[in-house]
Amino acid sequence: MSARARIVGWMLLVVALALLISVFATWTIMLGRLQGQVDVELSNEKEKLATYIDKTVETTGTRDLGALLEGHLTFNVPDRYETFFTILDAKPHKRTFATPPDTLDSDPEFIAKLAAVDRPMYDWVESDAGRVRYAVFPVRSGAQRGAFVAAMFYDFRREDVVEAVQAQGITALVALAMAGGVGWFVAGRVLAPVRLVRQTAERISDSSDLTRRLDVPGNDDVAALARTFNHMLDRLERAFAAQREFVDDAGHELRTPITVIRGHLELMGDDPADRIETIALVTDELSRMNRIVDDLLTLAKSEQPGFIAMDEVEVADLTVSVLAKARALGERNWRVDEVADLSILADRQRLTQALMQLLANAFRHTAQGDLIAVGSAVRGAWVELWVRDAGPGVRPEDREKIFGRFVRAGSRHHEGAGLGLAIVRSIAEGHGGNVRVADADTGGALFTISIPLGAAPRVSPVYAEETS
Ligand SMILES: Nc1ncnc2c1ncn2[C@@H]1O[C@H](COP(=O)(O)OP(=O)(O)O)[C@@H](O)[C@H]1O
Ligand SMILES: [Mg+2]
Incomplete structure (x- = not known):
């Protein structure tokens, strides 16, 4: 499944869940309120009836219950799904003009039951048009006994709620579809650069063409x-x-x-x-x-991890023993300048190799009896190891160059391939340090390897360039 489909899928799931909850909540709340609402509407009829009778008796003086009930029925128009009828002397009397979904007053047994009621009563009854919620309000005038009945076809009202919820559900589905469409579009746009990255990466690995670059504008x-x-x-x-x-x-x-x-x-x-x-x-x-x-x-090997194997190295011992080895090269005025008396974490063999490269170079650039010195010292947070000679030195313009591979400066023909100083540099950098050349006080060249105290070995040159 693509990332796009997954994102949109999750989004739709969440939206659908939210909509479902909202539709369900509306459904429950509206249904829960319906009965209370219907009862309030029915009880209003009681007030209206009482007001009408009071006013009519006051203005016309009539006390005939049949006339009063009929008069009320003519003036009081029922709402939708509502019907009114009256009972007089235990018989069906009058009914609202509009024919209701089912006529309740045609059932004598039901009428008899209602006629017997002597105080307002609310109840349910089954009809051909579903459940009906009704209220009976008994009225009396002298010997006359009657009742006003207001009935609500509850299932129709319920149907209204169902329709409202259905409409909301349909709206929700449309919203869901729209959310899906928009989500699909937006996810596509957002993921397009990612796809571009992937495709370019694929092309590069297929063709080994490393000159290609991605072009993704913006700042995201x-x-x-x-x-x-x-x-x-x-x-x-x-x-x-x-x-x-x-x-x-x-x-x-x-x-x-x-x-x-x-x-x-x-x-x-x-x-x-x-x-x-x-x-x-x-x-x-x-x-x-x-x-x-x-x-x-x-x-x-210097490009690979494990080139430098860190261990405890006594710097003084290293300095002295390197010079002892160098004496075998030939007759020079070999000397130790000074030694640093401490232990550092370093690769003793690699450092020896680096110093021997420097000493061999110094030997080649000097003549019999000339001075060649090694030394070590702590300078700030660094340990420095150096080789100094009384040769011709290195011209300033060559000082950076000579550390490159296959670089030989000067016109003098000799046997080296120009790799020695490159090795020295990778060993120094492998220790997290560096190497540089300067003029010695005595004339000649002064090569210095600096290693940070508490050096952390570099993992691999390619990744060591990582900046941000
Ligand atoms: N002690 C030195 N005095 C003067 N020049 C030097 C010294 N050491 C190195 N160089 C210069 O740096 C160049 C590179 O040295 P290196 O990388 O060891 O290669 P190689 O020794 O094979 O020439 C040498 O060719 C030489 O010109
Ligand atoms: Mg060399």
Whole structure:
């Protein structure tokens, strides 16, 4: 069932229930009032009769009961579904001019019963025209005994109520139908953008075309949904583009050593000295490829959760042990600037990897005996880890660029693929921190990794961009 049908269905159910209750309430209330209303109307007749008799006796002096009753009947016209008749000396006397649905005064037994009444009485009687509510008002004048009877054909009155309620019911049905129609229309309009979102999403997943965007104007929830959806597409598009670029670069980077290896192997002669030289060259290229593949794998992993495994890390110990490892690179003036004496939540292996990348770069950009220093310190809410060298430094215009993938600055040919600093950056950001380069006091480059104390690991780079 579509959302539209569900919304309209629920709405109609509620409206129908409300209408049903209102119709039912009207029905009960009107029926409940009917009998009281009829009795009031009948008792009014008593007043009218008394007034008429008093006035007539006063003005004409006649005391003849037959004349008085007849006179009253001629002047008093019954309402709809009402009939009057009179009884004189236990016999039917006169009846209202208009013929009633059923003549009650033609039943002698009934007349006899009414004639015997000596005080006003209200009662029910069954007639051919349904139930009748009547009132008998006995009158007396000297020896004459008579009665005035007002009768209401109750079932007809009841029929009126039924008709009124039916009319209300029909109105309710029309209102329900209209509510349904309007609801269907409005729900359709409200849901149209949602449908558009769905269809676009389907088209995108069918065609993998990430350039499409939703166009939902306005400022409501659906427009917000569309905007969020578009933001998501923006990010996905960027992420996919970056990935494609990365794969292209990686392919290109790996093709070069392969070409070199193939060229050497094709040109290799029979001379043993030549062979040894070629094999050395090929081995060198292969280990370069191996390093590139390792770096690529690290970067690929950095996109996934679990890249950073947080644990307690002693910063001082980390700083010192990294320098110990770096000494194996070659002869430099290796030094520790200072160490921060605290434990942080971090991934020790990844931090070691990052610092070793920085130290390897520093080594490559310096000559024998030059200064290379590592250090760590707490600055505000951050722990900083740095590598400082006495090399040529990084030109200001390259300082942001060099952290990109496959970016090598400077013209000097060397063996790196430009992935090292990209790895350093993803490790820093994986810790919720960052890395930057500046000029060291000693000249040369100063690379600093900053990690927030109480770092929360980033889940995945794609979602980390989430702002709102
Ligand atoms: N300590 C440094 N001194 C000067 N330049 C550096 C230093 N470290 C990195 N760079 C520059 O940044 C570039 C990117 O470094 P990196 O990402 O490690 O790639 P690679 O080491 O493969 O060149 C290097 O090519 C180099 O130009
Ligand atoms: Mg490097």
